[in-house]
Amino acid sequence: MSVKHLPKGSPFPPLTPGMMRMYNMQFCPFAQRTKLVLEYKEIPHEVVNVNLKYKPDWFRARNPLGLVPTLELGDIVVNESNVCNEFLDELYPNRKLIPSDIVRRARDRMLIETFGQVTGLFYEIPKSVAEGTQERPVKKWRRHMKRYENELQQRGEYFGGGSPCMVDFALWPWFERLGVITVIAPETDVTSEEYPHLSTWIARMMELPAVKKTYINPRGHINFFKTLREGNPDYDYVAA
Ligand SMILES: N[C@@H](CCC(=O)N[C@@H](CS)C(=O)NCC(=O)O)C(=O)O
Numbered sequence: 388m389s390v391k392h393l394p395k396g397s398p399f400p401p402l403t404p405g406m407m408r409m410y411n412m413q414f415c416p417f418a419q420r421t422k423l424v425l426e427y428k429e430i431p432h433e434v435v436n437v438n439l440k441y442k443p444d445w446f447r448a449r450n451p452l453g454l455v456p457t458l459e460l461g462d463i464v465v466n467e468s469n470v471c472n473e474f475l476d477e478l479y480p481n482r483k484l485i486p487s488d489i490v491r492r493a494r495d496r497m498l499i500e501t502f503g504q505v506t507g508l509f510y511e512i513p514k515s516v517a518e519g520t521q522e523r524p525v526k527k528w529r530r531h532m533k534r535y536e537n538e539l540q541q542r543g544e545y546f547g548g549g550s551p552c553m554v555d556f557a558l559w560p561w562f563e564r565l566g567v568i569t570v571i572a573p574e575t576d577v578t579s580e581e582y583p584h585l586s587t588w589i590a591r592m593m594e595l596p597a598v599k600k601t602y603i604n605p606r607g608h609i610n611f612f613k614t615l616r617e618g619n620p621d622y623d624y625v626a627a
Pocket residue numbers: 412414415416417418439452453454455456466467468469
């Protein structure tokens with residue numbers, strides 16, 4: 388079985404009138420952020436998987452930066468994962484994920500924005516291990532993990548308290564991919580001894596239907612990272 392990602396030259400898949408479309412790449416953590424929100428809010432949608440190395444012209448026409456996720460609904464096109472997610476939360480107000488309280492909203496935004504420093508470590512740490520210079524990035528990783536551990540301790544079961552909020556879905560894709568860096572740098576593991584709240588949160592997130600629907604096992608993620616680093620990303624791979 389494989390998941391076909393449409394390359395340059397593929398015909399444009401006709402739009403279904405009134406249906407939200409998401410341009411996706413199955414291993415992209417940013418796209419997963421948006422897929423999680425679509426699933427959690429049970430928004431009817433269709434997914435078009437795109438080959439990001441050989442991009443179809445119709446995809447570039449919709450997003451000049453050529454990035455997934457991109458959403459399309461009628462004549463509306465939205466990209467950037469956090470912007471897509473805010474758009475979805477406002478368009479479909481059921482199961483609200485962004486708090487109406489402005490202070491809480493600012494705090495949530497800070498947690499999402501500063502997580503950009505963690506996502507970068509997914510590339511920096513493997514590179515530094517290969518060069519024997521991992522001490523600094525691993526230290527940085529642990530400092531950030533501690534920050535999210537402390538935040539979760541104050542907030543409860545999820546970053547949203549008793550139910551998930553946007554922070555939970557914005558962070559989750561990288562926790563699903565933990566195996567990609569723990570296999571290279573075991574010191575990055577989120578153990579229950581060191582991070583009791585974060586590790587319980589990981590287990591709790593895994594039970595959410597939206598997470599189960601978008602989940603790819605560590606073998607799939609590791610294969611993707613490996614082929615990406617080799618310069619020949621295996622977009623269509625399905626890990627059994
Ligand atoms: N800041 C963007 C990042 C999205 C992104 O980097 N997506 C990657 C795939 S994981 C992509 O589309 N890469 C295609 C390219 O760089 O040409 C977001 O949050 O949506």
